[in-house]
Amino acid sequence: MSMTATVGHAHADPHHIGIVIEHPGPAPKRIVTAYGFWVFLLSDIVMFSCFFAAYAVLVSQTADGPKGSEIFEPHNVAIETVCLLLSSFTCGMAGIAADVRNRFWFYLGMAVTCVLGLIFLAIEFREFADLVARGYGPSRSAFLTAFFSLVGCHGLHVSAGVLWLLTMMAQVFAKGFRADVLRRMMCFALFWHALDIIWVGVFSVVYLLGGGA
Amino acid sequence: MLGKLDWSAIPFDQPIPLIAGAVVLVAILAVLIWVIVKGHLPYLWHEWITSVDHKRIGVMYILLASVMLLRGGSDAIMMRIQQAIAYQSQGYLPPEHYNQIFSAHGTIMIFFVAMPFVIGLMNLVVPLQLGVRDVAFPTLNSVGFWLTATGALLVNLSLVIGEFARTGWLAFPPLSELSYSPGVGVDYYAWSLQISGVGTLVAGINLVTTVLKLRTKGMNYLRMPMFCWTTLASNLLIVAAFPILTATLAMLLLDRYLGFHFFTNEAGGNVMMFMNLIWAWGHPEVYILVLPAFGIFSEVVSTFSGKALFGYRSMVLATMAICVISFMVWLHHFFTMGAGPDVNAIFGIASMIIAVPTGVKIYNWLFTMYGGRIRFATPMLWAVGFMVTFIIGGLTGVLVAVPPADFMLHNSMFLVAHFHNVIIGGVLFGAFAGFEYWFPKAFGFRLDERWGKLAFWFTFTGFYITFVPLYAAGMLGMTRRLQHYDVAEWRPWMVVAALGMAVLTIGVICQIMQLVVSIRNREALRDRTGDPWDGRSLEWATSSPPPVFNFAFYPDVRGEDAYWDMKSHAQQQSFEHEVPEYHDIEMPRNSPTGFICAFFASIMGFALIWHIWWMVILGGIGAFATFVVFAWRDHDEYIIPADEVARIDRINLEERRSLVSMAGAI
Ligand code: HEM
Ligand SMILES: [Cu+2]
Numbered sequence: 001m002s003m004t005a006t007v008g009h010a011h012a013d014p015h016h017i018g019i020v021i022e023h024p025g026p027a028p029k030r031i032v033t034a035y036g037f038w039v040f041l042l043s044d045i046v047m048f049s050c051f052f053a054a055y056a057v058l059v060s061q062t063a064d065g066p067k068g069s070e071i072f073e074p075h076n077v078a079i080e081t082v083c084l085l086l087s088s089f090t091c092g093m094a095g096i097a098a099d100v101r102n103r104f105w106f107y108l109g110m111a112v113t114c115v116l117g118l119i120f121l122a123i124e125f126r127e128f129a130d131l132v133a134r135g136y137g138p139s140r141s142a143f144l145t146a147f148f149s150l151v152g153c154h155g156l157h158v159s160a161g162v163l164w165l166l167t168m169m170a171q172v173f174a175k176g177f178r179a180d181v182l183r184r185m186m187c188f189a190l191f192w193h194a195l196d197i198i199w200v201g202v203f204s205v206v207y208l209l210g211g212g213a
Numbered sequence: 214m215l216g217k218l219d220w221s222a223i224p225f226d227q228p229i230p231l232i233a234g235a236v237v238l239v240a241i242l243a244v245l246i247w248v249i250v251k252g253h254l255p256y257l258w259h260e261w262i263t264s265v266d267h268k269r270i271g272v273m274y275i276l277l278a279s280v281m282l283l284r285g286g287s288d289a290i291m292m293r294i295q296q297a298i299a300y301q302s303q304g305y306l307p308p309e310h311y312n313q314i315f316s317a318h319g320t321i322m323i324f325f326v327a328m329p330f331v332i333g334l335m336n337l338v339v340p341l342q343l344g345v346r347d348v349a350f351p352t353l354n355s356v357g358f359w360l361t362a363t364g365a366l367l368v369n370l371s372l373v374i375g376e377f378a379r380t381g382w383l384a385f386p387p388l389s390e391l392s393y394s395p396g397v398g399v400d401y402y403a404w405s406l407q408i409s410g411v412g413t414l415v416a417g418i419n420l421v422t423t424v425l426k427l428r429t430k431g432m433n434y435l436r437m438p439m440f441c442w443t444t445l446a447s448n449l450l451i452v453a454a455f456p457i458l459t460a461t462l463a464m465l466l467l468d469r470y471l472g473f474h475f476f477t478n479e480a481g482g483n484v485m486m487f488m489n490l491i492w493a494w495g496h497p498e499v500y501i502l503v504l505p506a507f508g509i510f511s512e513v514v515s516t517f518s519g520k521a522l523f524g525y526r527s528m529v530l531a532t533m534a535i536c537v538i539s540f541m542v543w544l545h546h547f548f549t550m551g552a553g554p555d556v557n558a559i560f561g562i563a564s565m566i567i568a569v570p571t572g573v574k575i576y577n578w579l580f581t582m583y584g585g586r587i588r589f590a591t592p593m594l595w596a597v598g599f600m601v602t603f604i605i606g607g608l609t610g611v612l613v614a615v616p617p618a619d620f621m622l623h624n625s626m627f628l629v630a631h632f633h634n635v636i637i638g639g640v641l642f643g644a645f646a647g648f649e650y651w652f653p654k655a656f657g658f659r660l661d662e663r664w665g666k667l668a669f670w671f672t673f674t675g676f677y678i679t680f681v682p683l684y685a686a687g688m689l690g691m692t693r694r695l696q697h698y699d700v701a702e703w704r705p706w707m708v709v710a711a712l713g714m715a716v717l718t719i720g721v722i723c724q725i726m727q728l729v730v731s732i733r734n735r736e737a738l739r740d741r742t743g744d745p746w747d748g749r750s751l752e753w754a755t756s757s758p759p760p761v762f763n764f765a766f767y768p769d770v771r772g773e774d775a776y777w778d779m780k781s782h783a784q785q786q787s788f789e790h791e792v793p794e795y796h797d798i799e800m801p802r803n804s805p806t807g808f809i810c811a812f813f814a815s816i817m818g819f820a821l822i823w824h825i826w827w828m829v830i831l832g833g834i835g836a837f838a839t840f841v842v843f844a845w846r847d848h849d850e851y852i853i854p855a856d857e858v859a860r861i862d863r864i865n866l867e868e869r870r871s872l873v874s875m876a877g878a879i
Contacts, residue, residue, distance in 0.1 A: 023428055023430065023432050023433045023770075024430065025429055025430040026428065026429070032427065035349075035425065035426050036349055036418055036419070036421075036426075039421050039422060043414060043452045043453070044456065046452075047456035047460045050456070050457055051460060053486075053490075054464065057483055058475070061480075061481025061483070063474075063479075138472075139473060139480070141474065141481055142474040142482050142483065145467075145473040148473075149464070149473065163837075171845070174845075184844070
């Protein structure tokens with residue numbers, strides 16, 4: 001290495017000019033975890049958008065079976081939506097309770113979230129069972145295929161969420177508000193809110209647009 | 214009780230897969246027995262299988278890829294022999310079997326050779342280049358690897374139990390629907406890709422987070438080595454594209470298992486939707502594979518030219534441009550399927566636009582070499598061989614991106630030649646270059662140069678002898694996936710291609726020899742400096758192999774080519790002699806989670822393929838239980854005391870000081 005190279009380096013280095021903000025080093029664990037989980041959620045949303053796309057392509061392919069407007073029950077869907085939106089609120093409360101280390105409000109918030117999630121699932125299950133019983137199962141037409149898959153995929157996520165929720169409660173019960181438990185709680189809350197957002201999409205694309213047609 | 218599984222699943226009437234399976238089984242058993250008898254099992258378990266160290270996981274990925282390369286290569290040999298002799302005859306392979314071979318070959322090469330190879334290299338190198346101690350989620354990293362291995366296991370299982378898909382590597386419907394493929398072949402295909410796809414997604418999330426959130430002090434974005442940039446681009450593509458594959462395969466599976474109608478011909482299903490979805494994943498996939506290779510070439514070319522990479526910022530820009538544009542061209546894979554001239558024109562032009570950033574890269578590499586002090590070590594040979602080969606592949610690619618030309622060349626041997634041209638000349642050469650380049654870092658000794666160069670030359674010439682004839686055959690109208698044919702003009706080209714395959718095989722043997730010879734002579738080839746190539750980025754700043762914690766301190770980066778800067782400073786100041794103050798280091802504990810998860814995933818995948826429902830449930834419960842148990846752990850880290858860190862680091866520093874004083878003396 002010649003002398004000039006080093007001198008040139010010192011001049012070229014933005015550090016000495018002071019324009020560039022120096023990167024401080026690896027981020028703390030909490031940030032890394034949340035960030036990674038965000039990336040996962042984005043990928044999950046990509047997955048959902050494929051099912052949305054499939055629904056958009058297949059919605060008119062009813063193969064002489066029923067159309068959306070003939071099978072959707074706005075009444076049920078409204079209750080489902082209210083349940084899910086409320087549960088997002090109670091989940092947020094549980095998160096705050098966890099942050100301030102309040103066990104009582106944490107358990108309460110989680111329990112209410114769980115109950116609301118289960119009500120949602122029960123209504124959805126009844127809707128599905130009812131359709132299948134009337135001969136309008138997913139193999140009746142491409143439209144029904146897309147409908148069951150999109151809504152069912154969301155339902156599957158909610159079920160997984162409920163399972164995760166129970167595990168979180170058990171973890172807090174057994175281990176208290178440890179740093180790693182809190183990190184997981186944060187991820188769980190992100191997950192639950194994301195499901196809410198996806199439901200808004202399902203609700204609009206499937207039930208509002210489809211119900212009107 | 215056992216679903217669709219019974220004795221008829223074992224192909225007793227077909228000697229080839231049975232013999233192959235038996236050989237593999239004997240080999241596995243032999244290795245297992247050797248390991249147990251020699252008492253290596255505890256070592257393997259503690260140091261490798263349960264390891265969450267990114268370097269170890271990277272090595273295991275590469276090992277998996279190499280083994281599968283031999284498997285996929287055997288398929289290639291069988292196909293080339295078949296096409297050489299199948300002129301006006303049935304050849305030696307029954308059609309059923311031939312169709313399984315090309316499907317398995319494509320699937321294995323893409324998912325279980327190219328993918329694990331590049332992911333392995335990224336795992337091994339990126340945290341080192343970023344100057345950090347591990348990836349963002351070490352245990353998840355191990356889960357990702359083992360799920361990939363599960364997929365590979367299932368594909369290989371199909372050789373002896375049941376059958377593999379006969380649909381080609383993308384399983385287009387309606388051929389892959391239950392009515393045309395009632396066997397378990399497509400199910401093997403779909404489940405192994407679903408499971409390994411989860412593993413890939415996990416790796417993608419992990420590496421994206423690592424690059425964006427874990428960089429050492431002063432490592433601003435525009436100071437990251439090029440390989441980190443391409444890793445970021447490639448893994449962003451994984452995160453955005455692999456969920457599409459997951460959804461598409463899920464739809465296909467729903468059609469097959471529950472009578473849904475996504476892609477069927479009846480009840481309003483839409484086959485073109487499959488084409489759109491699979492290529493919306495498939496086109497980015499080729500860039501997922503080739504971008505890391507571009508990164509490797511950037512590192513190799515600048516190191517072996519002794520110069521900083523020319524046009525670093527334009528290189529970053531080109532990488533990110535490719536990352537974005539690659540999502541907008543998927544339709545060029547079905548120009549011939551009736552989208553109409555306007556749509557075709559738009560996608561044709563969009564496809565050609567990608568050639569621009571790619572061209573920028575090629576020129577940057579050339580300018581990096583220009584005026585540099587070039588050393589033609591083996592990695593550099595692969596890099597230069599790549600540049601020549603990839604330009605040809607790129608040109609033929611632009612050709613097939615012209616819709617009228619594609620109407621002639623679609624599904625012809627020309628296309629087969631084109632994509633092998635880019636995927637072997639691009640991805641595989643890149644993987645080999647990276648392997649040669651970073652091997653000393655991973656194991657502490659260099660590879661034998663003589664065998665390495667032989668391997669390069671045989672592979673390089675073998676490649677041309679094999680694939681140039683395919684261009685010719687394609688021009689003469691030969692379509693792909695032909696089991697036998699009656700056109701006399703094609704015959705000579707097929708024979709030449711088979712000869713080329715023989716030369717390629719010699720290249721592979723040379724590479725195996727290189728490994729054997731180098732391991733034998735490892736004492737003579739030992740590299741104590743940790744910096745055998747006079748490297749420029751931080752992975753060369755630590756010892757080879759690096760300690761578990763990679764760096765005793767987070768290095769402080771002041772510019773591009775961080776380690777090169779440090780070296781030039783050190784030469785002036787003859788290395789600061791002040792004794793640094795060491796601290797305890799926390800590292801993640803080993804965990805069997807990945808292995809156990811993969812165990813249950815294998816059971817579940819196998820049971821799903823054969824419709825053994827109780828076993829599916831058992832596997833599912835097992836996998837969930839593993840996660841809960843893992844989440845229940847109390848101590849996920851252990852402490853390496855400061856004394857120990859100091860002891861390890863001092864050895865490294867000593868070696869480095871002597872290196873600098875030696876260099877100063879010259
Ligand atoms: C080592 C030398 C190789 C040879 C001689 C070879 C040969 C072949 C042949 C004969 C076919 C079938 C074409 C047809 O059906 O007519 C094929 C297909 C294919 N190969 Fe290779 N191959 C090689 C390496 C690779 C590598 C390294 C990759 C990827 C990393 C790869 C990916 C594929 C794919 C994706 C297909 C398409 C399979 C399908 O038709 O569905 N090949 N190859
Ligand atoms: Cu493409």
